[in-house]
Amino acid sequence: MSILIKNVNVITMNKNKDIIEDGVVVVRENLIVDVGDKSLISNYSDCQIIDGEGGILIPGMVNAHTHASMVVFRSLGDDVPDRLQRYIFPLEKKMVDEQLVYIGAKYAIVEMLLGGVTTFADMYYFEDEVAKAVQEAGIRAVLGETVVNFSAPDCKESYGGLDYSKWFIEKWKDSQLITPAVAPHAPYTNSEESLKKIIQISEKYDVPIMMHAAEMKYEFEDCIEKYNMTPMAYLDSIGMLNERFVGAHLIHVTDEDLKLIKERKVGISHNVGANAKGGKGTAPAVKMYKSDMKIGLGTDGAMSGNTLDIITQMSLVGKVHKLINEDRTLFPASEIVEMATIGGARALNMDDEIGSIEVGKKADLVIMETKSINMQPIYDYYSALVYSANPSNVDTVMVNGKILVENKCLKSLNIGQIMYQIKSVREKIQKFGF
Ligand SMILES: [Zn+2]
Structure with missing residues (x-):
């Protein structure tokens, strides 16, 4: 049976950024088959009806970079310097196993779905466990096994992620909801030889490469010292930058790097919340957006940014860039909603399928209710989404035509059981002695 969504203000995020007030969207199986005003209702007699009660219907949001399972470490060592080398890597080595990854991923997916995220891009260990959680929940995801130059939780040999990636990609390449990828951790944790193998895997299977790049000051300085090139120029020199990357x-980038990023059609995940909290600086996102680069928003892992929803990121993107540039006109709210939806889809090369409300696209949709105190009054839908809304306003979430959240309740997973599991993981981590 088809599903007809009515009584909603439709933020299409199509090319013209059309808004249809009191609009209607019809979904059949996993696709959007009709979009228009309320006169469409009379064309459809035998549909399941969703009454949006005057809410805002938006394309499902895309979290373009995260490590879902790291949610188990949230609020641990937040203000500690050099956290990555001193805390995260040793903690992961001792604590991360299949069960932790699976439980963490499920918990993170609950948070993402309840926050209106319908697609997330993930890089971690035991990525097959994340894939299982994705399948159970019914969310959409791009998943890449991490490749690093040291013994990882799921592989004693350095670069074990390479073989894992091949196996993982073979296993999931025909999945409806999962796009497998390969995920070198960073330029400073991979040798040139390993990166070249990753390029081969990406070409052979036509899968994305997801990677932290130009994130750290020391990464930039070391790269200049070692290769006399910026991290982005170095990656390009070995053939890594292309539309699959x-x-x-991408914080520490020069104007020359920006040209490269644009020319090579590199996707960008702008993770403003995590970068602000880490005191790392921020990517030149305004320049990136204005130059038509493929820029979306990401949360990074919840140990870095503490939240996994994109609504929080939208508000931060606007505020941070207006603040550092001392210019309130930068990043009008419609551009921020664009980055949160179709922009993220572009960054992941999925904009043919998702990211906007148009006939033929996959039915990944979110209704934001407008009845809560914090949402009124509304003079501008984009502003309401970016600056008034919070994840608690997410009322209905559909992924691939399936309703996963209804009246703010998750339908596909048992939250009580997941909460219980996460508490038992917390106890183990607590005993670890941090
Ligand atoms: Zn990250």
């Missing part, structure tokens, strides 16, 4: 962060 999705770079997370």
Whole structure:
């Protein structure tokens, strides 16, 4: 049976950024088959009806960079310097196993769905466990096994992620909801030889490469010292930058790097919340957006940014860039909603399928209710979404034509059981002695 969504203000995010007030969207199986005003209702007699009660219907949001399972470490060592080398890597080595990854991923997916995220891009260990959680929940995801130059939780040999990636890609390449990828951790944790193998895997299977790049100051300085090139120029010199490459962060980039990023059609995940909290600086997102680069928004892992929803990121993107540039006209709210939806889809090369409300696209949709105190009054839908809304306003979430959240309740997973599991993981981590 088809589903007809009515009594909603439709933020299409199509090319013209059309808004249809009191609009209607019809979904059949996993696709959007009709979009228009309320006169469409009379064309459809035998449909399941969703009454949006005057809410705002938006394309499902895309979290373009995260490490879902790291949610188990949230609020641990937040203000500690050099956290990555001193805390995160040793903690992961001792604590991360299949069960932790699976439980963490499920918990993170609950948070993302309840926050209106319908697609997330993930890089971590035991990525097959994340894939299982994705399948159970019914969310859409791009998943890449991490490749690093040291013994990882799921592989004693350095670069074990390479073989894992091949196996993982073979296993999931025909999945409806999962796009497998390969995920070198960063330029400073991979040798040139390993990166070249990653390029081969990406070409052979036509899968994305997801990687932290130009994130750290020391990464930039070391790269200049070692190769006399910036991290982005170095990656390009070995043939890594192309339309399949999705770079997370891209903070330390020169104007020449920006040209390269644009020319090579590199996808960008702008992770403003995590970068602000880490005191790392921020990517030149205004320049990136204005130059028509493929820029979306990401949360990074919840140990870095503490939240996994994109609504929080939208508000931060606007405020941070207006603040550092001392210019309130930068990043009008419609541009921020664009980055949160179709922009993220572009960054992941999925904009043919998702990211806007148009006939033929996959039915990944979110209704934001407008009845809560914090949402009124509304003079501008985009502003309401970026600056008034919070994840608690997410009322209905559909992924691939299936309703996963209804009246703010998750339908596909048992939250009580997941909460219980996450508490038992917390106890183990607590005993670890941090
Ligand atoms: Zn990250």
